[in-house]
Amino acid sequence: MFNFSPGPSMLPPAVLQTIRHELLSFRGSGLSILEMSHRSDSFSEMLEEAQADLRTLMDIPSQYLIFFMQGGATAQFSAIPMNLNPPADYIDSGLFAHLAFTEAQKYGRVVCAGSSRAARYTHIPEYTLSPDARYVHATLNNTVYGTRFSRLPETGSVPLVADLSSCILSEPFDVSRFGVIYAGAQKNAGIAGVTITIVRKDLLGHALPITPSVLDYTRLYEAGGLLHTPNCFGVYVCSLIFKWLLAQGGIPAMDALSRERSGLVYEALDDNPLFKTHADKRDRSRVNIVFTTGSPALDEQFIQEAQRRGLVGLRGHRVLGGMRASLYNAMPLDGAKALAECIRSFKGDAAIE
């Protein structure tokens, strides 16, 4: 079976095997990771390894801190404005970008710098930045609508803050161009309940007084990244994913695979006149491919046919319907080939059409 679920999403089978193998006794300690103190030596060692491995994978410079937080990317929609203190610019490029913008309005003056909402987010919008913005927020891959920024927004000396939930670790990013990067782990980097947050150190110290301690980057830094009990098991799964990614050849290998996988599926879609993609060609995502026949009945027929072939998790997001194929790091090339073949051979039932 191939699992195209948008998140939580498929994990590498080798990682699942390791979890099963180590579950009763973590690294020979006799204790399960599920019952171990987050202040224990075994856990601290694993946490430090996870941070070091992520630093290696993404080539994160030393002036950036790495936190494994809770509350999903959604909690960061609040943490960002509370820590960075607007005015700020938001680029409205999709569902989550819009949610981040809406949440930030609770905490200060935020401006929509550009939006493709009126065009149902089929493309990445043009944008104009304000002179007094303290940061610019962008969602670099739009998980629901299947679009991506092909270039990083140019923000000059204003920190770029980016939601990388669906594209982290699947393509190279120059971390030094960002102020803050955050990503829910359950798409490309692990399981639900862990949020990777990468913060440039000089941005600390500006949190609004109302900021809850668990979302306060400065408090977290002062507590050595462990202000309270983290999602211990989730961090452990991330640590295994990072090691697996390093063994696969790291981000260059994931980037090449990602281009190849998405290329195969888009080619098949472009060759079959029954299908069209939601995204404009130039802004197509490499990890979330959103497509439809235009007929709900035919879409359903395609989803059923794919399921018969062992291709699952293809039903589109509720706001768009249709189909969405999520091709994250753990998806092997064979999964993309099987989906491309299913798309190519789909003719649809004339009666339904």
Ligand SMILES: *Cc1c(COP(=O)(O)O)cnc(C)c1O
């Ligand atoms: C999934 C997703 C979110 C929401 O993440 P949660 O972890 O469920 O809060 C936010 N932004 C993007 C880009 C996503 O793909």
